Amino acid sequence: MSQPRHPSGLDPRTEVLTRGFDPSLSVGSARPAVFRSSTYVFSSPEAAEHAFDLMAGRVQPKPGEHVDLVYSRFNHPNAEILEDQIVPLEAGARSALVFNSGMAAIMTALLTFARPGDSIVYTVPIYGGTQHFIQDFLEPWGIIGIPAPAGDGKAIAAAMAAAPRPAVVLVETPGNPTLIMTDIDAVVRQGRSHAVPPLVMVDNTLLGPTFQHPLVLGADMVLYSATKYLSGFSDMIGGVAMASDAGLIRRMRSKRSLFGNILQPDECWMLDSRLPTVALRMNRASKNAQRIAAELARHPKIERVLYPTLFPDPEQRRIFEAQCDYPGGMMSIELRGGKPAAFEFLRHVRIARNAVSLGGVETLACHPKSTTHSGFTEAEFAQAGISDGLVRISVGIEDWHDLLADFEQALAAV
Numbered sequence: 001m002s003q004p005r006h007p008s009g010l011d012p013r014t015e016v017l018t019r020g021f022d023p024s025l026s027v028g029s030a031r032p033a034v035f036r037s038s039t040y041v042f043s044s045p046e047a048a049e050h051a052f053d054l055m056a057g058r059v060q061p062k063p064g065e066h067v068d069l070v071y072s073r074f075n076h077p078n079a080e081i082l083e084d085q086i087v088p089l090e091a092g093a094r095s096a097l098v099f100n101s102g103m104a105a106i107m108t109a110l111l112t113f114a115r116p117g118d119s120i121v122y123t124v125p126i127y128g129g130t131q132h133f134i135q136d137f138l139e140p141w142g143i144i145g146i147p148a149p150a151g152d153g154k155a156i157a158a159a160m161a162a163a164p165r166p167a168v169v170l171v172e173t174p175g176n177p178t179l180i181m182t183d184i185d186a187v188v189r190q191g192r193s194h195a196v197p198p199l200v201m202v203d204n205t206l207l208g209p210t211f212q213h214p215l216v217l218g219a220d221m222v223l224y225s226a227t228k229y230l231s232g233f234s235d236m237i238g239g240v241a242m243a244s245d246a247g248l249i250r251r252m253r254s255k256r257s258l259f260g261n262i263l264q265p266d267e268c269w270m271l272d273s274r275l276p277t278v279a280l281r282m283n284r285a286s287k288n289a290q291r292i293a294a295e296l297a298r299h300p301k302i303e304r305v306l307y308p309t310l311f312p313d314p315e316q317r318r319i320f321e322a323q324c325d326y327p328g329g330m331m332s333i334e335l336r337g338g339k340p341a342a343f344e345f346l347r348h349v350r351i352a353r354n355a356v357s358l359g360g361v362e363t364l365a366c367h368p369k370s371t372t373h374s375g376f377t378e379a380e381f382a383q384a385g386i387s388d389g390l391v392r393i394s395v396g397i398e399d400w401h402d403l404l405a406d407f408e409q410a411l412a413a414v
């Protein structure tokens, strides 16, 4: 797939810099100002009354009507600017909503669209917080969580068919830390065969918005931890939901106003300033990772490298080629020698830092079995393919020769 264009006809890299911000509203400032105010002054009591009528849905805005701001838990200028500017980066998106974490975006999406008695089918492995939220929070509230193995189209279809009142199918692809890929198009087609099609949501944090375009494939919503590639410098926490159908986003917006989990003005401003470089950063990280993965795959101390261009399974290769533009900056390596080897490797890397999280300009590495995925049972480790020797690497934008040399010297110390 090539990068699809937005309906404006402009390339996303152009549009992100040219839409959604009016300098005249920021005293001519070329980049947005930060509006930290918690409350907004009305031009008249009638305007205040109208603003509350609009907010409560008692009246509908007229076409082109500018809706007055009220209070920053509901909305504020920096969220509006960011939401306008991020839309062109996600092919197929028409509307966006920003949150104060990726978990806040995921939580608000699930609480908006699933009711007690509904079920949520989700691929596993899935982000630990997401799994925890579904299993330990939503289940006791009467929403049924049904895990289905990522990458296994038949098993996912069977889970969807057997699910009582499926409201949402949440797909995380590629899966973390093994990068196993799920066929989004197949899930969408399966969903459409249901009498009441469930909403298909994709956690697009690992390859989006640059390399994977779920909305173009028919998914209803994409969810992001903006903490990762979108912000890209490991210095903030944020989340985003985007959809083609603005009505879905409108329904989530009223929940966000209630929960109070909107992204704050300063963080909106920071994230907004990072958007024009998302594609640059992701492209550099992906090229680095692809070269390093190819070299490390030949290393005698490494059992296997988990990376999309090196998938041994033809079905996984097919999904990658059909669904992703480039393989991205995430890889995992499985060291011979299990946990001691993995720990020695992490102890000896000098450029890469031993930290969880991903998607930053700097290279990070961690041992999933003892950290990010340590809550798994042995059966879950086996099913997900998370072994003792597995090290996950989020490749940054450093010079790839330097990174490879760093990994090689750390491997020599193992």
Ligand SMILES: *Cc1c(COP(=O)(O)O)cnc(C)c1O
Residues within 6 Å of the ligand: 101, 102, 103, 104, 127, 129, 172, 176, 203, 205, 206, 224, 225, 226, 227, 228, 237, 238, 239
């Ligand atoms: C980090 C992450 C999340 C959670 O995002 P936060 O910003 O930490 O709340 C969700 N999904 C994936 C795939 C992630 O990597």
